Amino acid sequence: MVVVWHMVAQEDLATVFGRYVAEATFQSLPEEAIRAAKYSTLDTLGVILGASGLMDVMPAVVELTRDWGGKPESTLFGFGGKLPAVSAAFVNGSMGHGLDYDDHLPEGHHPSVTVLPALLAVAERKGGVTGEDFITALAVGQDLFARLRKNVTWKQDWFMTPVVGTLASAAACAKLLGLDAKQVADAIGIACTQAASTMQTAYGTGGDLRGMYGGFAAKAAVLSALLAEKGVKATSTPLEGNAAFLPVYFGEWDRDAMVADLGSDFHGASILYKLWPSCGVTHAYIDTALRLMGGPGRTDEIETIEVFGGDFAKQLSEPTEFRRRPPTSNDAKFSIPFTVSLALLNGTVRVGDFSPERRADPLVYEVASKVVFVDDPKYNWGKELPAGAVRLVLADGRELYGEAKHDETPGAAHNPLNWSQLVTKFEDCAGHAARPFEDTEIKQLVTTIDQLESVADIAALTRQLG
Incomplete structure (x- = not known):
């Protein structure tokens, strides 16, 4: 690992990432990054639907967020109805890891549970987001998550999914909102003030948080991006300043590896999908x-x-x-x-x-x-x-x-699940949703995701999930 304490000649990584995110296009995505985004969309949404009916805590969470009220912007998956995007991201993100069945990196930890629910909430709020735009934002978010996860010194202390997921998801949401490079960097910096959770969330016994931690990161990501859109500015060196995110949280990080082939090598393509719903x-x-x-x-x-x-x-x-x-x-x-x-x-x-x-x-x-x-x-x-x-x-x-x-093992790097297996998994999970989904509805969802890059408005997907 390369220790970077004080940046003089180099830009802060938030600035570098901001420029990369703002400049990314669907046409620049390699085929494997598009495939991973579509696989993760099918996989994560299936897990969310299953968790809506199997997580005992979710009715109370939904009741609380409905009590908060607000502008009906984004769909609550499996339950129906709409809430403000921040609230919907929290609810849907809280179900993304509820079955411990969501995607993960070979190194461990879960890229899509924080990114995808936040993106779909923002997409509905914004309106008119195409499938290509959604895939691009998701691929960028997955890539940033993997680059951050793989290239820091980790001591099984911080819970990496919500910690780095908050930053990656905020950047992805900023991309979907069409923010410029400086605003994307601001969104990342704002997210740094909310990135939290330790491995005790996983190690600890009992309770509900181990299943719903993704919701906190998704909520924070949406809020960070929306604040950046409104002109809220972060500090100039949120990732690499003397008391910034990377030196305080991890101490050591490999900066060169984080930026190597940025924009051409999308690390999200290495994401794996589970055959069994357990750690x-x-x-x-x-x-x-x-x-x-x-x-x-x-x-x-x-x-x-x-x-x-x-x-x-x-x-x-x-x-x-x-x-x-x-x-x-x-x-x-x-x-x-x-x-x-x-x-x-x-x-x-x-x-x-x-x-x-x-x-x-x-x-x-x-x-x-x-x-x-x-x-x-x-x-x-x-x-x-x-x-x-x-x-x-x-x-x-x-x-x-x-x-x-x-x-x-089945689902691992040398034995990955294929699309057909993920469809079977999706069908099984959807069968446990809080509200019954007809077979025709499930088939239509699969078809929509399979053809996601052709969708004119991502609402064609989200309205099927309520």
């Missing part, structure tokens, strides 16, 4: 356990399930009894014992598997009780999501061992 680190263990057993349904043959992992996997395995019988759906999605048990029993993990009834299922608990965590520092979380290993000790004395390689 990404659980996936390697789910996949390896199923592979070793040759499929589900033979749990009575297993005496012990040893899962080998590092610092982050330990958080998903302990306290032991708590992770075996998680009290909330968020805790269950963040549990290696629980998700591995589900997989060995069902052959998969589904969005409906985290209900109170399923968490209390004695058979699930019986298998989860066989899971034992083995601490191995070589599997600590480094530059990318960590690998691990699984050893199954069978009743007949045999031992089955396999490496849990994160980049080879």
